[in-house]
Amino acid sequence: xxxxxxxxxxxxxxxxxxxxxxxxxxxxxxxQASITNIVNEAKIPRGSFYQYFVDKEDAVxxxxxxxxxxxxxxxxxxxxxxxxxxxxxxxxxxxxxTKDTIxxxxxxxxxxxxxxxxxxxxxxxxxxxxxxxxxxxxxxxNKDSLKINSExxxxxxxxxxxxxxxxxTVEVFSERISKEEGRKMLEKELEIIKKGIxx
Amino acid sequence: xxxxxxxxxxxxxxxxxxxxxxxxxxxxxxxQASITNIVNEAKIPRGSFYQYFVDKEDAVxxxxxxxxxxxxxxxxxxxxxxxxxxxxxxxxxxxxxTKDTIxxxxxxxxxxxxxxxxxxxxxxxxxxxxxxxxxxxxxxxNKDSLKINSExxxxxxxxxxxxxxxxxTVEVFSERISKEEGRKMLEKELEIIKKGIxx
DNA sequence: TCCTTTTTATGACGCTTTGTCATTTTTTGT
DNA sequence: ACAAAAAATGACAAAGCGTCATAAAAAGGA
Numbered sequence: 362x363x364x365x366x367x368x369x370x371x372x373x374x375x376x377x378x379x380x381x382x383x384x385x386x387x388x389x390x391x392x393q394a395s396i397t398n399i400v401n402e403a404k405i406p407r408g409s410f411y412q413y414f415v416d417k418e419d420a421v422x423x424x425x426x427x428x429x430x431x432x433x434x435x436x437x438x439x440x441x442x443x444x445x446x447x448x449x450x451x452x453x454x455x456x457x458x459t460k461d462t463i464x465x466x467x468x469x470x471x472x473x474x475x476x477x478x479x480x481x482x483x484x485x486x487x488x489x490x491x492x493x494x495x496x497x498x499x500x501x502x503n504k505d506s507l508k509i510n511s512e513x514x515x516x517x518x519x520x521x522x523x524x525x526x527x528x529x530t531v532e533v534f535s536e537r538i539s540k541e542e543g544r545k546m547l548e549k550e551l552e553i554i555k556k557g558i559x560x
Numbered sequence: 561x562x563x564x565x566x567x568x569x570x571x572x573x574x575x576x577x578x579x580x581x582x583x584x585x586x587x588x589x590x591x592q593a594s595i596t597n598i599v600n601e602a603k604i605p606r607g608s609f610y611q612y613f614v615d616k617e618d619a620v621x622x623x624x625x626x627x628x629x630x631x632x633x634x635x636x637x638x639x640x641x642x643x644x645x646x647x648x649x650x651x652x653x654x655x656x657x658t659k660d661t662i663x664x665x666x667x668x669x670x671x672x673x674x675x676x677x678x679x680x681x682x683x684x685x686x687x688x689x690x691x692x693x694x695x696x697x698x699x700x701x702n703k704d705s706l707k708i709n710s711e712x713x714x715x716x717x718x719x720x721x722x723x724x725x726x727x728x729t730v731e732v733f734s735e736r737i738s739k740e741e742g743r744k745m746l747e748k749e750l751e752i753i754k755k756g757i758x759x
Numbered sequence: 760t761c762c763t764t765t766t767t768a769t770g771a772c773g774c775t776t777t778g779t780c781a782t783t784t785t786t787t788g789t
Numbered sequence: 790a791c792a793a794a795a796a797a798t799g800a801c802a803a804a805g806c807g808t809c810a811t812a813a814a815a816a817g818g819a
Contacts, residue, residue, distance in 0.1 A: 369796090392589070392591035392592075393591075395775090395777095396776075397777090405797085406797065406798045407777095407778090408780085408797065408799065408800095409796080409797060410778095411779075412797070412798095416777085417778095482727065482736065506758060507757050507759060508756070508759050514752075517752060520727070520749065521752060524723045524727050525723060528723050531681065532681050535681070546716065549712075549713075549716045550716050553713075553716060553717055553753070554752070554753065555756055555758040556707070557707070557754055557755045558706055558753055558756075559705060559756075560704075560705050565766080568766090594804090595805075595807090596805065596806090605768065606770065606807090607768065607771095607807095607808085608768060609807095610807065610808080611767065611768070615806085
């Protein structure tokens with residue numbers, strides 16, 4: 362996490378740094394991001410960057426945490442809107458992720474963050490590191506039409522869903538498939554999960 | 561792909577380079593891998609590395625291709641052994657991936673490669689870039705007990721399976737869960753896919 | 760066998776990037 | 790107004806990547 366100094370910064374400067382971070386980390390992979398570019402864009406001296414963040418990793422972590430909190434809020438809203446229907450919610454999340462801009466984030470950054478989350482198998486539904494315990498979203502899921510007998514079953518089910526939505530989203534981001542194709546694929550995949558594959 | 565020079569190398573030297581690649585790329589992420597370390601371990605001058613590979617990316621690609629070909633062979637064997645039962649095959653692949661050594665590869669390298677494959681959404685079942693067209697494994701799958709009406713259905717089904725097996729494997733590699741826990745989770749998840757989640 | 764041509768080997772070097780640190784400047788508190 | 794704490798600054802060391810001019814070795818031909 363960034364230092365106290367960073368959070369004490371005047372609005373204007375902090376925004377400049379944040380914007381530069383979003384631009385640079387959204388361009389390529391995190392490893393490719395250059396601190397030189399960041400300090401140039403934000404118009405701060407190199408030393409200041411290291412006054413605000415321990416290192417590059419620290420700056421990335423800051424963005425990821427922000428992203429997770431915003432996503433969490435978005436999922437909550439979708440669940441409420443869809444009356445707890447988890448399949449509808451999954452599609453809703455897909456739709457909003459594949460919009461041109463996600464919340465305050467650039468789409469390129471969103472792509473990188475989702476990859477990073479996937480790489481570290483971070484589940485947005487209940488992330489112990491970032492979200493408070495009582496903030497789990499599972500309680501808003503309508504379980505009436507689901508074959509679920511325990512908390513454990515629900516857990517595995519969400520794991521599967523998360524993996525699938527992410528997978529398609531990242532494919533769309535990498536431009537291997539279009540937004541529309543991705544949605545159709547997701548619908549198909551959700552259908553399989555619903556009905557089961559076994560005769 | 562590596563240069564002709566690399567493949568013309570004498571057995572001994574080529575092996576030394578390969579081993580060094582496997583060690584270094586198995587340690588951290590690909591970006592973190594250091595060519596300096598590689599040439600030191602392989603006891604070749606720095607310039608030679610660039611005589612064999614265009615750049616770092618090129619060396620990685622070489623390893624990934626080798627890995628995919630070996631994995632492909634392994635999946636084929638598993639499918640034959642399990643008489644085309646795709647669920648049993650999935651578990652078999654999980655088991656062999658979570659062994660201490662995977663084929664000739666270090667487990668650390670396998671972890672990185674699987675992540676890289678996932679990042680690029682490369683499906684080992686039918687990879688157009690590396691495998692020949694007729695080498696698709698789907699024809700060995702026993703479809704009798706599956707609710708599958710078209711090639712398309714099968715495609716989506718395999719996407720889901722691939723995603724899930726990878727996901728668990730990577731979690732085991734990152735030591736968040738044990739081999740045994742991972743296997744139980746995979747079994748549970750496969751069960752959900754089989755039966756479906758909808759009441 | 761000797762000479763020419765092609766292939767391979769070699770490591771110093773240029774360039775870029777990261778993170779550090781000693782010093783200066785600004786802010787805060789009394 | 791002064792001292793102490795906090796923040797800003799940029800030069801610099803260290804490390805890494807890929808290049809390139811040159812040397813060595815191997816292959817081919819007469």
